Amino acid sequence: MDTLRGRDIANDHDEVDYAVEDPAIEAPPEIGSDERRMHVRAYNYWASLLGDRALPSIEDLNPSDIEDFGPHSVLLDFTVGVDDPAVAYLGGALRRECEIERHIDHISEVPSRSLLSRLTDHYLQILANAAPIGFEAEFINQRGAEIVYRGILMPFSSDGDTIDFIYGVINWKEMASRDLTDALVEEVDQALRSAPQSIGTRPIWADGPSGESSRMAEFGDERMDSLDDDAGLADRLALARDFAQEAGNSDARTRSALYRAIGLAHDFALATRDAPEDYAEMLEDAGIAVQARSPMTAVIKLIFGVDYDKTRVTEYATILDYAQGMMMPAGSLADHLEAYIGGIKGLVRDVRASRRPEPAAKADPAIEARAKLRVAPAIAPAALPVDADGLAVVVARREADGSVSIVAALPDGAKLTQQVIAATA
Incomplete structure (x- = not known):
């Protein structure tokens, strides 16, 4: 698309880069090609209704006739007021996902933790920008399931000038829960630990195409001990990043590699005390700011990447805070995680539980009354x-x-x- 008014679309499956082509539409991360195409098709449909007008006419829109994305859509009517617009149309697929069985007249009746509430939360942006708004995020819905979704809201008008209707289209996927995926990883890891080790065929030449990955898989533990006590901060960072990358790429040894990566992150954090200027320069080069309330977050981001999953960053930083508080020596955290009941999840759970303040004892009202009298x-x-x-x-x-x-x-x-x-x- 060239402008907010769009362009003639020969093929409604064309990919659109919202961040580059249309600065008014936010550029969300990828969900998948099907969801992205629905997002684009909805925008192209809106643009096709513009003609020579500033806004499409609401008279040209009939969501119930749109087989493609109509079931995934909602139409809001602002002619009754901006504070609590009416729900003029709600698609069947969206209604079922939100478990809405009764008729709803206004958005104030939308269930607070439903997918529909995530879409309607953005409608004020449309009124402010007078242009379509795209958005994408993830949340925990009313069933406790983790949902990743992509949506777009598009303005319509009854008089050609005033935005008094907003049409929204949203698509979603339900993700496997983190507890489930962690449990699967744990089971696979235990099965691999109990299985007899096999000796695979290795390339003779150490500098062959798979030489580095072979050395990482075969001699990972030795590499941990290969750094001298006086090794520089850059060497420690490189080693920790190696194992962080291995943890992300390995299927067979994910947990062990991850424990080693977190252990090396702790070793790196200890080493930064002796090289604060080098550490500050590394953070500046990576564009990472240190948070006063959680300084270990910067260490984790530096090693695992600034785009690493935020939940995992928080968990790993909590572990480093714990190790620092326990004054654990370098080289000891990985073994500690291996032996800890519940591993990473168990340790994070226990640390967070220990940080919760004890509930204050309730004062006896009778005692207080006697004291006053x-x-x-x-x-x-x-x-x-x-x-x-x-x-x-x-x-x-x-x-x-x-x-x-x-x-x-x-x-x-x-x-x-x-x-x-x-x-x-």
Whole structure:
């Protein structure tokens, strides 16, 4: 597309680079070709309705007739108000995904943790930009499933000038849960550990096409010990990155390689204390800023990459914080993770549990009330709230000299006042 008004589309499967072609549309990461094509087809459909107008006419839109992406769409009507627009149309596929069984009239009725709520959250951007907005992210839905989605919102008008309708199209995928994938990795790793080792055929020439990968797979543990105590910070970083890359590429030894990578990250973090200037230069070159509340995050990003999964970055940084707090020596963290019950997940869970503050003990209201009444000023009898019969329920305090002071009284007409009078009569 050349402008926000689009161009003539000969083939509605053409790929569109939103970030380059259309700065008003955000450029989300890839989900897959099917979802990307639906995203593009929806935009091309919107552009085909423009003609010579600034905005497509709502009269030209009938979502129920769009077999392609109509079931994945929603139409919002702003003629009833901007704060709570009406839901004029909701596609069947989107309704089923959100488990919406009843009819909904306004977006205030949209379930808060549903996929539809993620789409409707963006509608104010359309009103501000007067142009289509693309977006993509992931979240945990109402079923507790991890969903990755891509959507686009497109403005429509009833008079050619005012945006009073917004048409949204969204597609999604349900991802396997992290607990499931971690459990599968654990099972595969245990099976490989218990299986007899086989000796494969290796190329004779060490500098052959697979020489480096063979050395990494066969001599990984020796490489950990190959650095001298006085090795430079750059060498330690390179070694840690090697194992981080191996952990990402290896299927057979993922957990062991990952433990070694995290262990080397701890060793690198310890070494930065002796070379702070070199470390600062590395961070600057990588465009990484150190967070005061979590300095180990910078170490993990430097080793695993700035685009590494944010959840994993947080977990690995938590492990490094733990190792630093325990004053673990260099070379010891990988073995510690191997022996820890539950591995990475178990250690992170226990560390986070230990950081949660103990709930404050609830004060006994009776004790607090007595403490107040012990020092409360005396009430003059003439100021007591009495009923029609001149009766009052009071709290009296015996003073040190033996006299009695009235320090509180129940209000006249209170139910408790009548109950006390009845009980004492």
